[in-house]
Amino acid sequence: MTIESVERIGVVGAGTMGNGIAQVCALNGYEVVMRDIETEFVENGLEAIDDSLERFVSKNRLSEEEAESAKERITGTTDLDDLDDCDLVIEAAVEKMDIKQEIFADLEAITDEDVILATNTSTLSITTIASATDREDRVIGLHFMNPVPIMEGVEVVVGEKTGEETVETAHALAEDLGKTTWESDDKPGFVTNRILMPWINEGIRAYDEGVASKEDVDRGMELGTNVPMGPLTLADHIGLDICLDASETLYEELGDRYKPAYLLKRKVDAGDLGKKTGRGFYEYE
Structure with missing residues (x-):
């Protein structure tokens, strides 16, 4: 065809x-x-x-x-x-x-x-x-x-x-x-998620461990690396449940460096999935 x-x-x-x-x-x-x-x-x-x-x-x-x-x-x-x-x-x-x-x-x-x-x-x-x-x-x-x-x-x-x-x-x-x-x-995570998911998870860990506020984690990555969205905002837009599923798949295939952040799991368990539910790391209309 x-x-x-x-x-x-x-x-x-x-x-x-x-x-x-x-x-x-x-x-x-x-x-x-x-x-x-x-x-x-x-x-x-x-x-x-x-x-x-x-x-x-x-x-x-x-x-x-x-x-x-x-x-x-x-x-x-x-x-x-x-x-x-x-x-x-x-x-x-x-x-x-x-x-x-x-x-x-x-x-x-x-x-x-x-x-x-x-x-x-x-x-x-x-x-x-x-x-x-x-x-x-x-x-x-x-x-x-x-x-x-x-x-x-x-x-x-x-x-x-x-x-x-x-x-x-x-x-x-x-x-x-x-x-x-x-x-x-056909390797786990392909190009995009193999690189993206660890970045998002590390952003979540940085916030959860008190390195910076969620706003400053995002602002630092936006202004420091010229990306349009920081990791927490991007995770909200993707859907935290989707991020968790992707991270768990990669963790199973590739080991500890892809282990999902604890706070990501907690948010999904609470039903705060990001923009689509009105609340994730941020709140939405």
């Missing part, structure tokens, strides 16, 4: 990443079927897309007509079978290996054999996910950055048996969505 044959894209998962991927695909002319397991999740995802498009219109980054056209290209569903005529599918479900493998096995059963199955996983093995299928050459990682409509990068992650044509199509699709790609081998 080449990029020229991709017209209809399936997205599994209507959460923050899934609805962002669906929005970007639709804005770039693709028909999109976005699926989640509950009607409420699908509706929340569609509402998030509407809100995001409205913000783009209000900032004159999109016209009303472009926003409406994008909305019309997106269909929400709770039925995985509705993805049966998609030319490519991107999975953006929770970071649990058993769930992803089940989804990929189901997708293989309902899609044509030449359809590429991509995963947005940020830490889990592409090779292991692909092993749940008989088309391992057509399974690849397409790791979008959050927030998807704004961030320019996509990490293309190549599994042990991913075919060269699949790799080329993945790069071409991301570039057609207006993104810039880089490529990673």
Whole structure:
């Protein structure tokens, strides 16, 4: 399969990443079927897309007509079978290996054999996910950055048996969505999270151990290293539960240097997950 044959894209998962991927695909002319397991999740995802498009219109980054056209290209569903005529599918479900493998096995059963199955996983093995299928050459990682409509990068992650044509199509699709790609081998955390998660955890430890206030930890990194967000603010935007899942996966694979900060676990246990719950290290409207 080449990029020229991709017209209809399936997205599994209507959460923050899934609805962002669906929005970007639709804005770039693709028909999109976005699926989640509950009607409420699908509706929340569609509402998030509407809100995001409205913000783009209000900032004159999109016209009303472009926003409406994008909305019309997106269909929400709770039925995985509705993805049966998609030319490519991107999975953006929770970071649990058993769930992803089940989804990929189901997708293989309902899609044509030449359809590429991509995963947005940020830490889990592409090779292991692909092993749940008989088309391992057509399974690849397409790791979008959050927030998807704004961030320019996509990490293309190549599994042990991913075919060269699949790799080329993945790069071409991301570039057609207006993104810039880089490529990673299927090693724990890939490029981004292998480096990012220790940085976030060390920022949390510095705050928890009284090195500086949370504001000064963030301000020091922003002004001292020229990053747009400090580690605590970034963790809130990513979602503290997602940071914890990623850190625990890396800790299991790579050892003590990736052990999650205690305060990160405590915040997740308390249900303070960051911007999406209104409270993380900071409070949000």
